[in-house]
Amino acid sequence: MRIRINNTRGNFHMQELLIEKIRTDGGVQSRERISDEYVAELAELIKAGKKLPPIDVYSDGTDVWAADGFHRIHARLKANKRTIRCNVHKGSIKDAIWASVAANQEHGLRRTNADKRHAVEMALNINSGLSDEAIAQHVGVSRNFVFGLRKQAPQPVIGLQVERTGVDGRTRKIPPPPMGGERTEQTQRQEDTPRKIPPPPAVSAPEHRNPPPPPFDSAQGRPAPRPAVSVDDMKKPIPDHLIPLFDRGSEVQSLLSQISNIKGVLKRAQESDDPLFGDCHFQAAEAALQTAYTEIKATKPFAVCPWCHGTLSENCRGCGQRGVIGEFRWNQSVPPELKK
Ligand SMILES: [Zn+2]
Structure with a gap:
């Protein structure tokens, strides 16, 4: 729905759009997650009358895909606004994804390492x-x-x-x-x-060959440590023996992206009454996918276990001898004094 055109220049025009018309699904979002704190901060600015920069969207003639400005969209909704100013580019969902993975390099909330990983995986995908x-x-x-x-x-x-x-x-x-x-x-x-x-x-x-062994530090009698210190999502150093597990977090992320893709496919099928999916109970399928998403996401290594500090202690019930915990457990179970 076109409400008003403020400006037309170059290959996009500025337009205030109804937020409900802007699609944020379909795997266009390159952030690993939305920060509630940042959304709340922006919502306060909006309520105080501050004008935020327009977001970037891509219109393929049927759908309008958000490419940048997901926090601003959430903040506008939180501030009870139904519309948002957009730079409307002509393009497909793929164009939106490609723009999304480049977003927030210099503005907006600083990207976390997880955000960057997610963006690179999306970029490699398309x-x-x-x-x-x-x-x-x-x-x-x-x-x-x-x-x-x-x-x-x-x-x-x-x-x-x-x-x-x-x-x-x-x-x-x-x-x-x-x-x-x-x-x-x-x-x-x-x-x-x-x-x-x-x-x-x-x-x-x-031919089947084994991967090369890690560089060996003969003085120490164990694999040489990486030169740079790796840190978890809470900026705590990761012990060497846990680095492979953290590195494999991208496997979990890739599964999550696949689930998101399936959700997007089903949503579009439902909206377009696609006869191929005529017998699909969309609500049930979506709920099941959401459950799978949440369960799988919970396992992704987020922080070194704050109880045993990743020592894989037999008695540690915090991490079940994984040495790492997921984000959900971090948020739900770790007392504030251990989070420091
Ligand atoms: Zn532990």
Whole structure:
């Protein structure tokens, strides 16, 4: 619904839209979660008469997809406003997702590491053909950050994806990663350096090889620690033996994204009376998906167990000898004095 046009310039126009017409589902949101505190803060500003900047939305002619400004949308609703000023771009849900993963690099609530991970995973999902460097520049993270997440993502069938597009817009072939191994520095460089592109090696039958062992610190007699200190979502250092578990939080995140996608598909099917899903009890399906989402999300490593400090003590009932706890448990069960 068009209420009024304030301004038209470039490839978008500004328009005040009914919030209920703006879609925030379909996996367009790159934040890992909405901060209630920040929403409350913004709502206070709105109630005090402060004008917040317009949000960015993409309109494909049928749906309007939010790409940036999810906190402002929640804040407007909390302040009992039904409309919000939008920069309306022409584009699809994919355009909205692509814009969303680049949002909040310099403005808005600072992105957490979880937000950045989520954004990179979304970016890899819709543009897996881009190089690590191109994804990193777009999302505003380091190339190593992208490299680490791409490695954990389900690998495409070897031989299928041997081309990546670099920041210069040129597409070049890259050798597929060795089975179970890591890409070498050289492989990475080839993706982003325009010169000297070797032909892709012939694809042979994959042989099973074990992943290379971690670097060994002979003086200590155990795997060498990472150079940089890793911290959990509460900025507490993660003990070395728990880092692999934290790293695998992206597996949980990926499952959550898949559930969100299914929810989006069903919602659209319901709204469009898609005959394919004619016999689906949408409410029941949605409730079941929500339950699965909540349960799976609760397991995602969020903080080092504040009771046993990740020592995997047999007596620790806080973490059940995982050494880590999820966000839900952190919020619900950890007393304030332990949170410090
Ligand atoms: Zn514990």
